[in-house]
Ligand SMILES: NC(=O)C1=CN([C@@H]2O[C@H](COP(=O)(O)OP(=O)(O)OC[C@H]3O[C@@H](n4cnc5c(N)ncnc54)[C@H](OP(=O)(O)O)[C@@H]3O)[C@@H](O)[C@H]2O)C=CC1
């Protein structure tokens with residue numbers, strides 16, 4: 405597959421790494437356009453792909469264009485693409501921007517897929533939600549899925565609105581997990597461990613708990629109960645978490661991210 409990236413930042417780098425490692429594309433089949441020439445040189449040195457700060461005709465000799473710039477920059481970034489796309493599949497990973505808006509910016513292009521990955525993609529452990537414009541054929545869907553599967557799990561949704569929900573849950577989700585780990589590390593330090601030891605204990609606990617959950621068919625509540633001896637230490641901790649409204653705080657956080665994803669396009673002056 406030939407793949408051109410508009411934007412060569414963190415997510416593009418994760419995707420390029422996964423695509424090359426899994427041989428879904430060869431280095432010769434990947435091109436990047438990013439206005440930062442230093443960034444281009446970094447990507448060229450790391451992956452052997454062609455990266456440049458300008459769009460030329462060769463960049464359009466591709467099967468798929470991945471839109472990997474910040475939502476706030478996307479309108480300006482895609483303006484030079486309008487009318488030059490033909491049958492190229494456009495795969496947007498930008499948060500909060502509906503396909504209707506992107507299609508308009510692309511001069512009415514409909515061969516569009518919207519994806520919402522997350523940063524564990526950097527280590528091949530991402531999860532991505534995908535939504536295709538109804539006009540996209542099976543080949544287009546397969547191409548999009550192969551690209552995103554190079555960096556982790558993929559999940560299709562049939563309603564575009566669900567991409568905003570995926571953004572709130574798994575797109576932003578790694579930050580909630582890191583915030584939890586930071587808090588656990590800080591508590592460990594307060595109990596007298598040095599930072600490295602507290603971090604190691606927090607990370608090993610989270611990794612082990614997630615693996616146990618993945619390998620178990622039990623509901624998560626049962627796994628929690630299995631740790632919680634009556635009158636024991638865990639119960640003492642969970643009482644405090646509940647008093648502090650832990651579950652409500654997570655719910656409110658996810659709903660805030662969801663609302664933000666829904667309002668991003670409106671803030672850019674675009675109705676979906
Ligand atoms: N980070 C995350 O957790 C996730 C991000 N996303 C989405 O992925 C997209 C990319 O995010 P991320 O990789 O984190 O962002 P980065 O800022 O790391 O990468 C964006 C890159 O695009 C470049 N750029 C800016 N303007 C243009 C332009 N006109 N043409 C081409 N390239 C341009 C930027 O250059 P410069 O820095 O010089 O401006 C930068 O190198 C965003 O839309 C985001 O919503 C999706 C899921 C998760």
Ligand SMILES: O=C(O)[C@@H]1CCC=N1
Pocket residue numbers: 499571575576
């Ligand atoms: O914070 C953001 O807007 C992006 C989208 C999901 C994760 N990061």
